[in-house]
Amino acid sequence: MTPIIGAGFLGIEHFTPPWDVFFLPLFNLLVALYDIPFFDFALAIILFTVVIRTILAPLFVRQIRSQKEMQRMQPLVREVQRKHKGNRQKVYEETQALYREHGVNPAAGCLPVILQLPILFALYQALIRASGTINFTAGNDEQRATLAAWVDRAGIERLPNNNFLVPPSGPCDAPEGLSSLLPLNCQLIDPIKLNEHVDTTVGWLLNLDLAQVDTVFALPLFGGFALSALAVIAAVLQFVQVKMTSPRPNAEDPTSSMTSTMIYTFPLLTIFWGGIFPSGLILYWIVYTAYLVIQQFLIMGWGNLFPVFGWQPAWAPRPDAGITPAPRPKRVDSTDAPAAPQTPNPRAPAPGGSRTNPRPANRKQGGAKRRGRKR
Helix, strand or coil, X not given: CCCCCCCCHHHCCCCCCCHHHHHHHHHHHHHHHHCCCCCCXXXXXXXXXXXXXXXXHHHHXXXXXXXXXXXXXXXXXXXXXXXXXXXXXXXXXXHHHHHHHCCCCHHHHHHHHHHHHXXXXXXXXXXXXXXXXXECCCCCHHXXXXXXXXXXXXXXXXXXXXXXXXXXXXXXCCCCCCHHHCCHHHHCCHHHCCCCCCCCEEHHHXXXXXXXXXXXXXXXXXXXXXXXXXXXHHHHHHHHHHHHHCCCCCCCCCCHHHHHHHHHHHHHHHHHHCCCCCHHHHHHHHHHHHHHHHHHHHHHCCXXXXXXXXXXXXXXXXXXXXXXXXXXXXXXXXXXXXXXXXXXCCCCCCCCCCCCCCCCCCHHHHHHHHHHHHC
């Protein structure tokens, strides 16, 4: 991605720090991929996602390896929880010491997540800007007057419902607060200036408009909300990705229930977002999550994905191999006194033999005594 320094750099005529430092490289990359011969906007988003994921791959590899090691350490963590049951502070201290001993950083996955959020915001803005159709509502009389003057001067076409069709070229000195209504070429470098609007409608996706909410692969439900098939695909991939790296349920771990809840919460949120965000953003999320699932599989196998809803396929072994806790020593009560040596019982059976009643050595003598008593 071309580094953006400021207005005038490589033909960029409008620059608003600090947001444009992050937004403009992504915006230029997306439009540059769209300009590739035989590429449409969907292929541009797919390749854009692969490029971004490849750039961020080293961070995610470190995160996945840390999660894999944490999964292998679960038997040791459970042993610590068993040993100090009821003492949360001691469990926390011992667990952190265990992580330090094995070189595991539980916070290693935070940076990729933090970087992902501005990328999503920037891509959302890039999708809206690329389509040329911008929704804008003036807040007060002064802003409405400024908006009217700018629309006339920039040659912007008014559309219903406070939408405006911004031309690719035009003046780049938009008043403060109206930067979203800038012509596209004002923030594109010279090699990729546009002569016409970006076509966000994709024929091989049944004319799906990637700059709008999915209406092609969607089932209307209630209140204008529609269940998007693209969002369902993204949710399934999200479930697989989170389940692979989540620790197994543990009743002794107070955070286990919260982790299990997140496994199902994220996919449900993805389905909800599919009804309110442009379908191009959902397409990005599908490719992004699929890339991450493949990357996780190459590093840690299936992880903790199985069993899923009770199903454990034979070709997906359980991830129980690895670190196992030491065998527990037998519990000895110090208050118990050592047992005194017992006197052998003559009537007890001999070791390895059967019990026999002792009889006199001389049967005749014994029989004579018994006869004598009768007389």
